[in-house]
Amino acid sequence: MSTTGRQDIEAMIARVSLGDRKAFAALYSATSAKLFGVALRVLNDRAEAEECTQEVFIRIWDAAGRYQSNGLSPMTWLITIARNRAIDRLRTRKTRPGDLGEAAEVPSAGPGPEALAIAASDRERIVACMGTLPQDRAEAIRRVYLEGETYQELADRFSMPLNTIRTWLRRGLQKLRECLTE
Template identity: 40%
Template sequence: MKSTATSDASDLLGQLLSRCSLGDQAAFGQLYDATSAKLFGIALRILRREAWAEEALQEAYVKIWRYADSYNPSRGRPMTWMINVVRNQALDLLRRADYRAQEEEWNPDSDTRTSADNPAALAETSQEMKRVLGCLGLLGDEQRDCILLSYHQGLTPTEVADRLKRPVGTVKTWIRRGLVKVRDCLDQLGGER
């Protein structure tokens, strides 16, 4: 069962996205303030370089602004939609040749920024992670590894296949079927999809 706070936060984000689709700049500012820390963390986990994560986040927010009208509440929560925009932008950036040059990698242990200054966001993220991890635990080891390598580390299916020494088609099938199982599990839990 979803908590009231989680539901209220999701409703607010949905309303802000709706207002953004109408060109409401104030709503966009509120949306940015409410989501940028979490979305930056996602970009940083994929890219592992702060400068890259900042650039990916900026480009993702441009897309969120431009395509806010494409958000469909029946297909998932607003934060899920925005996470996908950021994730896709980060992966696109990672694949570009000019970003293959070495820079200092982000070290989470030395990062002084914390989401503890926003306890509600921290609690929501913690609850979401527990649900996702519980649903991932229902998958077989290789299928779970494929999803984590793809979505958490940002590897392409080809890179996952190379790492796991499996055919690309098998990896793609495992990812697709695994995501369906996780989505169904989250739906049953009333969680984020």
Template identity: 50%
Template sequence: MTPEGISQLITRVSLRDRNAFDALYSSTSAKLFGVCLRILSNRTEAEDALQDIYVKIWNKADRFAIAETSPISWLVAIARNHCIDILRARKPSSSDLDQAANIAEPSANPEQSSIAASESRRIYDCLGQLDQARASAVRGAYLNGDSYEDLAARHKVPLNTMRTWLRRSLLKLKECLEA
């Protein structure tokens, strides 16, 4: 529909013409719903807002000045302002704050950091007790994510030998860490 046609519909709505209101709704509701949805980011809330907006349009149609603004801009301004009012009216509930208190700090506390550093030193000390090639294979497999095939090729040993190296090395690491 043309801007002139929308202007005529708004003028007729100001005279309480229900048929003009139906036609105005049919021709502009998709655009105004898009505005509401973009601002509110919630389909149900946007649908509710759209109903309130058309009540405002019905009540304020006599305030539309044809010469001053485009009709679609006037309608979008009503929709936008209404949605912004909805956003402003939202108050953070106290339950949100109560839930926030239960959220754990993502970083480790000093005690946890100390324990992790100690465990890391123990693991590296135990890795130092392994043969250099086997320690390198363990680091490659479990720290770097290298495949057994890649490790076997790098160390120039058969695949099953690499599996044996890793299994035995893990058993030695376990013994060392338990000691």
């Protein structure tokens, strides 16, 4: 089994920006499981995560020309697109008028073995790095980036000014990035 490296993914994105369908198919093969796992973690609904992943790849096709190699992993860019799209769907789900809410939802079967294996590969490092943050900062990061809460909801929850919450998140993410690159 071959692994696809950062340079390979960057090259695929560059070719996708030129309309190369084969490169797009290769990019999909190399990254779809990981991006699906991100969407599934945020949405906690397999069917909706599948739809979200399709939307993510449409967005990648459209936005590939705007990708800039900045020394960071191109997976960071792809995962950000997936996470943001999933959070948008989650927020839409929360604000839908006439929605019957969670009582009407059918529980999903949960992530499959492939998604679990992918998630487990990074989970230990992330958990260890989250443990280095103060508890309230770690909770704020989890609530915003995994559960889709808005900054304002966090400010209300912690009874803190909105700009303080933004600072917590920015500094917390910087500390996480430093920890994960060690």
